[in-house]
Amino acid sequence: MRDALMNLIVYQGDTEFASVEQQRFLFNSAPSEYDRRALTRVMIEEMRHGWQMCALLIEHFGHSGKVEAQKMLERRAFENKRLLGSFNEDVDNWLDFFCYTDFVDRDGKFQLQMLKYSAFAPLGRSMSYMLREEAFHMGTGNTGLQRIAEAGVVPGWLLQKYLNKWISSAYDLFGTDHSSSAHWAYVWGLKGRYDEPKNQAQVELDDLNDYNRQLYRDEVATLLARISASQKGGQAELYTPHIKFNRQIGRYKGMKFHSRTGEPMDDKPYQEHLEEFMPSAKDRKLLLDILGAEKNWITPRIGVRDPLETIGEPRKSAMTTPIIN
Ligand SMILES: [Fe+2]
Numbered sequence: 001m002r003d004a005l006m007n008l009i010v011y012q013g014d015t016e017f018a019s020v021e022q023q024r025f026l027f028n029s030a031p032s033e034y035d036r037r038a039l040t041r042v043m044i045e046e047m048r049h050g051w052q053m054c055a056l057l058i059e060h061f062g063h064s065g066k067v068e069a070q071k072m073l074e075r076r077a078f079e080n081k082r083l084l085g086s087f088n089e090d091v092d093n094w095l096d097f098f099c100y101t102d103f104v105d106r107d108g109k110f111q112l113q114m115l116k117y118s119a120f121a122p123l124g125r126s127m128s129y130m131l132r133e134e135a136f137h138m139g140t141g142n143t144g145l146q147r148i149a150e151a152g153v154v155p156g157w158l159l160q161k162y163l164n165k166w167i168s169s170a171y172d173l174f175g176t177d178h179s180s181s182a183h184w185a186y187v188w189g190l191k192g193r194y195d196e197p198k199n200q201a202q203v204e205l206d207d208l209n210d211y212n213r214q215l216y217r218d219e220v221a222t223l224l225a226r227i228s229a230s231q232k233g234g235q236a237e238l239y240t241p242h243i244k245f246n247r248q249i250g251r252y253k254g255m256k257f258h259s260r261t262g263e264p265m266d267d268k269p270y271q272e273h274l275e276e277f278m279p280s281a282k283d284r285k286l287l288l289d290i291l292g293a294e295k296n297w298i299t300p301r302i303g304v305r306d307p308l309e310t311i312g313e314p315r316k317s318a319m320t321t322p323i324i325n
């Protein structure tokens with residue numbers, strides 16, 4: 001139990017530091033001073049989350065906790081040392097950043113909420129503070145995507161490709177189906193379900209990760225419907241990729257499904273489908289051209305307070321509702 005618990009804390013902390021390292025190039029290309037300061041705040045808070053996990057390891061896990069905390073501080077995303085593969089990749093443009101904060105930080109929120117029910121009180125207690133800060137990160141991502149949709153300069157089809165890429169990889173972050181570590185983390189009281197207090201149903205121990213993943217998908221779908229509705233006229237509706245699409249782990253790993261409908265597909269049509277609905281090197285170049293050359297690819301943020309001045313202020317919406325700002 002102790003090892004499983006230490007492992008949960010190590011993985012959580014590792015992603016916190018990793019995200020700062022992944023986003024380190026974004027300052028120079030910030031679309032506005034507001035966005036640069038929002039990025040700064042996100043990084044300050046992610047660093048704090050990492051330190052908080054280190055503090056738990058040092059205070060409660062003896063010598064091995066200190067060793068793990070030190071290793072966590074010495075790993076680097078840009079040396080490919082972070083524990084989860086997707087946390088080693090650079091996030092080097094602002095569309096990726098907004099997708100990251102909306103969808104990967106949102107996975108983070110789900111993980112933190114589940115840890116909030118931990119029977120290990122020092123861990124459970126630290127979660128409320130982190131969740132409060134996560135709300136700002138998700139809000140930054142979600143309003144960022146909304147502002148891009150409103151501006152209408154990045155074509156909707158290109159935006160959809162990036163949504164497909166990020167959301168499908170966020171599904172994987174919930175872990176494999178039929179996971180025995182999720183099973184035991186629940187049985188031992190280290191972690192709860194995302195909707196624990198209001199969910200009175202008998203727990204399905206064999207499929208916890210997928211249960212939480214479905215809740216995540218539902219939340220993302222609600223948000224995306226709003227982003228889609230704020231597009232300029234004539235753009236195709238933006239959608240949430242199907243839970244089976246482009247999965248690298250779990251029961252749908254490596255299988256071929258349609259991004260929107262989840263219908264099984266044959267090899268050749270699937271290859272063509274990927275070209276149409278996942279970003280290629282050419283798409284990336286087009287995106288960077290647009291972000292580099294166009295001034296108006298994102299609408300300005302007006303009448304909002306300086307993110308660095310409001311740091312540490314409680315956000316009421318943090319615990320219960322998905323969006324913010
Ligand atoms: Fe965080």
Ligand SMILES: [Fe+2]
Pocket residue numbers: 046105108133134137
């Ligand atoms: Fe975050």
